[in-house]
Amino acid sequence: MRPFPAKLIIILLLMALTGLFAWAILSLPLNGTSLRTQVFANIGHSGVSNPVTAVLLNFRGYDTLLEITVLFLAVLGVWSLGTIHIPDLLQPAGLFLMALLRILLPAMMLTAGYLLWAGAHAPGGAFQAGAVLGGAGILLLLTEVRFASTIDWWPLRTLLSAGILVFSGVGLGSMALGGRLLEYPRDWAGILILIIESAATLSIGVTLMVLFVGGKPSKADGTVSMKSTGQREDKT
């Protein structure tokens, strides 16, 4: 246990923080939705009809680009922790899990594709689709040994960085065409957003899967051998 004064200070700080949050919420204007009118006034130019997607991918596309970059940095952080030999991570899958997976995986792929497509006009979009894809990948990691050991190095890295590369590529491309950063040409906005979201979906899915592995996957069988589950390789 911590000594008494330290505990008291922590409690006081937490109370101060809670008070600050309460004050922040209470000081919010009740009808401070001036951005709402702006979004709905310009939604016709955004290329999509779902206001959330319009904000995320068009009006505030820069924020989303940074968010995807943060996810990418998270992978780099996890990879710097050490190497993991994926086959060591896996356990023999039970019959029930395998049977379930046969039904679930196609359904999850379909759901991810639908969420991606629906994002233009209804709730959905790259993050939701990517999350479903990532969930499917994690299920696959938990069961199918052969799949995991055949993940190739370059395809994996390409998929991981596809979101950032395509997003910033489109952003810079719109600059090259005379606009500002991430200012899509108006007629092309819809298709460009779909392209960005497709790449981002794949990246987010693979990112979540790779984060689940919890370390840099070793390249191929035999390069790193470790005795037990999830043991880190000491880098020397």
Add this chain to the structure above:
Amino acid sequence: MAESMTWSQWLFDLPLALVLLWLAWRLLSSTDLFKAVVLFIAFGLLMALAWVRLHAVDIALAEAAIGAGVTGALFLSALKRMNSEQQKLDDGENDDERRDV
């Protein structure tokens, strides 16, 4: 929004909010980490329901998939690794302070 809420909506929302607070307290105060993770997943699923009630379906989808699903799986695998590392430590050093895993 508040004036248009009917008693049936209150009947749903109030228990939901109370259960969320209760789950949050239980999972934070639990000393059993596995139990805390399971409670966290339950919290995430109910939180998704709360987002739906707040008309934020996008966030509800993300909460259910990432908050409950992926984070829950991450926590469980981290827990497994922690336990196996702990076991190795215990086996190797034979300390007097042993922990059952």
